[in-house]
Amino acid sequence: MKNYLITGASVRSKGAEAMVFETYRKIMEIDPNNKISLLSTNPKYDISVINKASKSVDIEVLSSLSPRHVKNRYLNSGVSLLFLVRDLLSIILNKVVLCHFNLQIQYKLPHIRHIDTCDCILQIAGISFSKDFRRISALYWAEQMLIAKIMGKKYFCMPQSIGPSDDWFINFCAKCGLNNVTYIMPRGEKSIEYLKRLHLRNPHIQFVPDLAFAFPNPSNDEDQEIYSRYRLDPSKKYVSVLFNTHLYTWGGMPIVKMLSAVIDTMIESKGYHVILIAHEVDDQGKIDDRYINNIIFNQCKNKDDILNIQDDLRANEIKSLLKCCDFTLCSRFHGMVSSLKVGVVPIVVGWADKYFEIMELFELEHLVVDYSNCSTKDIEERISYVISHNTELKEHIQRFMPRYENSSETMKEIVMNNV
Incomplete structure (x- = not known):
C-alpha cells in the first residue's frame, strides 16, 4: 500500500476531473489498498464534486491553502515566505540531523506537511514551465x-x-525541477522538443497522451438523459461552443463580438442551433464560464436558437452534449479533448502551444487559430471547411483515437515500475 498525493489539479476543471478520476482508477488497479489524496485550493467544492460524481471514488481532499496570518495580503505573503524559508531549513535539519535521534520539526505550510506524509506525488498540472504563465508559477513547481x-x-x-x-x-x-523528478510524461511533440532544448540529465522521459483520452465515454442511456433534460431535438443541427473566460479577460469585448457574429452567422446562414456550455463553473471564484457565456448570449441576435446552459455539468455530461453536435467551437482545452474523444471535430481558438500539440496528434492543427490574432474570417473559413469535410474528418479522428486511448495504462505501467 502506498499513499499518493495528486497536485496541480482541481476537479472544478472538467478536464482535471477526467484526469483525476482516471488516475484514481488506474492507481487502485495497482493495489486496491492504495490511498489517494488531492491537494486542493478549493476543498469544499472539490469534495462536493467527488461526492456527486461517484460513490466508488474514495479521494481525500486536503487543503493547500496557507492560513491568513495577517489581514494585509502583502504582509501575509511576506509571512508565508518566511514560513517557507523556515520549512526549507526544517527539511534539511530533519533529514540530516534530527532523523538520527528519531525527532522531527513540524512544518508550517500545508503543502509541505502533505508532501511529507505521502509516498508518491502525481502532478497533474496540465501545463507547466510555459511562457504563458508568470515566473512565480515556474518557481512554485521547481520548489515542489x-x-x-x-x-x-x-x-x-x-x-x-x-x-x-x-x-x-x-x-x-524547469531544469532544476525536472532533473530531480522520478518520471516526466510529455503529451505532445512540442513538449518533447522543449525538454530536448533544456538538455536535462534526467533520462526518464516518455510520451504519454492526455489521460482524458482514456476516460470512458458516457453510455447511450446517459446521453438520452441529457438530451431529455435539455429537450434536444434529433432532427435539428447542433454546434457546441465552449468558450474560455480567460480569453475575455485578455481580449475584452472585441473577441466576444467576433464570436457572437460567428454564432449568428452559423444560425442564419447554416441553419444551426447553438449550445453554449460552461466548461468551468465556480460560484465563489473568478473563473466561471457562465459569466462570459451570458455576455456572448446577450450580444447575439438569434437568441431563440441558442441554448445557454447554466448548470455545473460533469465531464461526461458535457461529452453527451458534444455527441449530438456536427462540430464544436472550443477555447477550453479539455472541451477540445472531449470533442475528439467522442469523435466530433473541434475548431479551436487557443491561447497556448498545448492546443496545437494535441491537434497535431490527429493531424488537425490547421483547425487551430490563435486568439490574439484571429479574425471572424479565420473562424468562418474553418467552419466552412469542417462542414464540407465533416464525414471525412470524423473518420480521420476515429483512425487516430485508438493510439491514444491506452494513455492511462501506459501511465500505470510507468508508476508501477518506478515506485
Whole structure:
C-alpha cells in the first residue's frame, strides 16, 4: 500500500476531473489498498464534486491553502515566505540531523506537511514551465519538485504540456525541477522538443497522451438523459461552443463580438442551433464560464436558437452534449479533448502551444487559430471547411483515437515500475 498525493489539479476543471478520476482508477488497479489524496485550493467544492460524481471514488481532499496570518495580503505573503524559508531549513535539519535521534520539526505550510506524509506525488498540472504563465508559477513547481526530492519522495509529472519558454528564469526553474523528478510524461511533440532544448540529465522521459483520452465515454442511456433534460431535438443541427473566460479577460469585448457574429452567422446562414456550455463553473471564484457565456448570449441576435446552459455539468455530461453536435467551437482545452474523444471535430481558438500539440496528434492543427490574432474570417473559413469535410474528418479522428486511448495504462505501467 502506498499513499499518493495528486497536485496541480482541481476537479472544478472538467478536464482535471477526467484526469483525476482516471488516475484514481488506474492507481487502485495497482493495489486496491492504495490511498489517494488531492491537494486542493478549493476543498469544499472539490469534495462536493467527488461526492456527486461517484460513490466508488474514495479521494481525500486536503487543503493547500496557507492560513491568513495577517489581514494585509502583502504582509501575509511576506509571512508565508518566511514560513517557507523556515520549512526549507526544517527539511534539511530533519533529514540530516534530527532523523538520527528519531525527532522531527513540524512544518508550517500545508503543502509541505502533505508532501511529507505521502509516498508518491502525481502532478497533474496540465501545463507547466510555459511562457504563458508568470515566473512565480515556474518557481512554485521547481520548489515542489526539489522538496519532494530532498524528502525522498517519488514524483511523477503526469501527462501534460511542458514549455515552451524563452525566459531564462523559467528555463532555469524547469531544469532544476525536472532533473530531480522520478518520471516526466510529455503529451505532445512540442513538449518533447522543449525538454530536448533544456538538455536535462534526467533520462526518464516518455510520451504519454492526455489521460482524458482514456476516460470512458458516457453510455447511450446517459446521453438520452441529457438530451431529455435539455429537450434536444434529433432532427435539428447542433454546434457546441465552449468558450474560455480567460480569453475575455485578455481580449475584452472585441473577441466576444467576433464570436457572437460567428454564432449568428452559423444560425442564419447554416441553419444551426447553438449550445453554449460552461466548461468551468465556480460560484465563489473568478473563473466561471457562465459569466462570459451570458455576455456572448446577450450580444447575439438569434437568441431563440441558442441554448445557454447554466448548470455545473460533469465531464461526461458535457461529452453527451458534444455527441449530438456536427462540430464544436472550443477555447477550453479539455472541451477540445472531449470533442475528439467522442469523435466530433473541434475548431479551436487557443491561447497556448498545448492546443496545437494535441491537434497535431490527429493531424488537425490547421483547425487551430490563435486568439490574439484571429479574425471572424479565420473562424468562418474553418467552419466552412469542417462542414464540407465533416464525414471525412470524423473518420480521420476515429483512425487516430485508438493510439491514444491506452494513455492511462501506459501511465500505470510507468508508476508501477518506478515506485
